[in-house]
Amino acid sequence: MWRNIASNALTLFIVLLVVIGGVIGWGKREYSAQGPLTEAICLKVESGSNFSRVSDKLEAEGAITSPAIFRMGADYSGKSTQLKAGSFLVEEGASMEEIIDVVTRGGASTCGTEVVYRVGVNASEYQVRELDPATQDFRTVAEFAPDEEIPAAYTRVRAEADTRFRVAIAEGATSWQIVDALRKAEFLTGDVEEIPAEGTLAPDSYEMRPGDEISGVITRMEAAQSARIASAWDDRASDLPYDTPEEALIMASIVEKETGVAEERPQVASVFINRLNQGMRLQTDPTVIYGITNGQGVLGRGLRQSELRAETPYNTYVIDGMPPTPIANPGEAAIRAALNPASTDYLFFVADGTGGHAFAETLEEHNRNVARWREIEAERAENQ
CATH class of the missing domain: 3.30.1490.480 (Endolytic murein transglycosylase)
Incomplete structure (x- = not known):
């Protein structure tokens, strides 16, 4: 009898082990x-x-x-x-x-609400955005400028611990514009004693936490820009008309301010490099504008003939070579274009009416492009 009991118990134990093993296996699969x-x-x-x-x-x-x-x-x-x-x-x-x-x-x-503080070339603004998890698209629930009344939507998400904060710096913003905007950012603290050198701040999107120091943000931007220029300098093309990364940064800033079309940057860089190689003046409006504004805001009007003739260190219609400093903070693409320009014979370019530019190798061809652009401007004026 005891033998039968022991046998049945062993069988039951084995069955239990099998069941437990099956349950564990099922749980792992689930x-x-x-x-x-x-x-x-x-x-x-x-x-x-x-x-x-x-x-x-x-x-x-x-x-x-x-x-x-x-x-x-x-x-x-x-x-x-x-x-x-x-x-x-x-x-x-x-x-x-x-x-x-x-x-x-x-x-x-990785989802929920984020506050994006956009620092642009012309203005800065807050955006309060919520991610729709189904479409993974952000929906803007509030937008306001730093000097406007703070909306309730911002006040609500500002108090939530899981709200993400980002500062997005536009390519081509000046150091003064960036620091001025950061000083107005409600969620940042502290200040900086001096405006960083022009061109040394990397345009990008930076994660923040409320209470972060402005000086710490600036340090991150400077480190990122230093790494970008160092990497691009190591990969540069041969026979460039500048000898230092600082000179390349000046060229990159000019390229950045001359075109907003990404694929044009290497061609624009080639125009200015070809001009330098041939001893021609750069003759670029953004440098003249920087000499007037010192990077503190936008000019807000067209250049006057007297300004194009004035002798300033930044008037590339008057001076030979490049201006003494960058005229903005260029993005990585502009830096790489300045150090690896397209191989062209272009010496001129002018707006083509599409947002891009028409390039030319000769003055005759350029004058035709300019005439066409004047026609486009006249047509637009008539239709307004």
Whole structure:
């Protein structure tokens, strides 16, 4: 009898092991299998939350099939204590394993609300934007200038811990414009004693936190620009008409201010380099304008003939060679165009009416392009 009991107990134990093994195997498959989400969602994890609350929220959103398996997966993967606060994008069909990786990885929130402070050449503005997780497109909910009344939408998101803040610097903004705009940024603190040297700040998008020091932001921009010019200088073409990275930066700033069409930058750079190589004056309006404004704002009108004739260090209609400093902060593409220009014989260019330019090798060809541009200007004036 005892032998039968022992045999039955052993059989039952084996069956239990098989069942437990099957359950564990099923749980592992469920944990790593494609999830039930049919549309991406933005999961907000509050500060001080835990995996129990997160799993309940995910089940309510239809993102997981089993809160218990989700929590056990966090335990067995050693991530149960690594939950991060923030707003996280959970993709369509994300597995429980993938979701746990998203909410424990750290870093900036990947969805939700962001405040973008855009520093432009003509003006600066705040944009409050919310990500639609289904389309992954941002929807602008508020826009306002630094000197305008702060809207309620900004006040609301300003107080939320998971709101992302970015400062986006436009290519071609001057150092004075950038510092002036940062001083007006409500979420930044402190100041800088001196305006950084022209051309030394990298136009880009920078993640911020409310309370960050302006001086720290400037340091990041300077480091990024220094790295860009160093890398481009190492990869430069041969036989360029300048001997130092600083001179290349001056050329890059001129290229930046002369065209907003990305694919034109190497051709524009080739025009000025060809002129330097042939001993011709650069004759570029943006340098003259910089000599008038010193980079402090925009001129807001056309150049006068007296200004084109005036002898200033930045009037390239009068001086030979390049001006003494950059005239703006060029982006990486303009820097690389200045150091790897297109191989052309162009010596002239003028607007072509499409937003780009018509290039020419001879003065005769250039004069025809100028005449065509004057016709376009006249037609537009008549239609206004």
